[in-house]
Amino acid sequence: MSLTEIQARLRKAEQDAGREPGSVTLIAVSKVQPIARLRDVLDAGHRIFGENRVQEAAHKWPALQDEYGKVQLHLIGPLQTNKLKQALELFDVFHTLDRPKLARKLADAVQARGRCPELFIQVNTGEEPQKAGILPAQADDFIAECRAMDLPVSGLMVIPPVNEEPSLHFALLRKIARRNGLERLSMGMSSDFERAVALGATHVRVGSALFGARDYGKAG
Ligand SMILES: *Cc1c(COP(=O)(O)O)cnc(C)c1O
Numbered sequence: 183m184s185l186t187e188i189q190a191r192l193r194k195a196e197q198d199a200g201r202e203p204g205s206v207t208l209i210a211v212s213k214v215q216p217i218a219r220l221r222d223v224l225d226a227g228h229r230i231f232g233e234n235r236v237q238e239a240a241h242k243w244p245a246l247q248d249e250y251g252k253v254q255l256h257l258i259g260p261l262q263t264n265k266l267k268q269a270l271e272l273f274d275v276f277h278t279l280d281r282p283k284l285a286r287k288l289a290d291a292v293q294a295r296g297r298c299p300e301l302f303i304q305v306n307t308g309e310e311p312q313k314a315g316i317l318p319a320q321a322d323d324f325i326a327e328c329r330a331m332d333l334p335v336s337g338l339m340v341i342p343p344v345n346e347e348p349s350l351h352f353a354l355l356r357k358i359a360r361r362n363g364l365e366r367l368s369m370g371m372s373s374d375f376e377r378a379v380a381l382g383a384t385h386v387r388v389g390s391a392l393f394g395a396r397d398y399g400k401a402g
Pocket of ligand 1: 211213234258259341371372373387388389391
């Protein structure tokens, strides 16, 4: 689907939800996609992209930004503390702050650099053991802990369990955000971004609907 078509669906979802047109940020999730597909979206004028691996982003984006100018890059995958420095160089927004150890390292690094990416805390609303994210019961404390470290947390992020109705998870994320005074919600992907907008998403992360299916075989 073209960028224009995705944007039209997003505008429609905003309208249906009584949200201001253009108030939801579309993150084009370009992980694993061939560079030619990224170029199509860049040529169409989009400048907000998401990647889930630091290494992959480091290989692709510096050269593309030399060519196209500044792109706002969102890290939407797990962040290892040993990749933190590199991630801070590359990304404008982190969506996956998910544990105290990472928060402490980030707070130290941010102190040293004097600036910080925009931060979303990932919440594991499905309480899936294999999935990253702070558990819902621990979210309030973790948010408070991050604030006490002067980390500028602006919102929450969720990846709902694959086989469950995502709306329940979007609603839970919104509830946790509201009671903690957080305004931004990173939720909704290709299959459910309209539902996420209806439940208050401020950032949707759309990959395959925009770029086509990811070919993991080829990308390695
Ligand atoms: C890959 C990915 C997406 C995009 O998924 P699609 O279903 O292709 O839109 C969104 N969010 C995260 C965290 C991802 O890893």
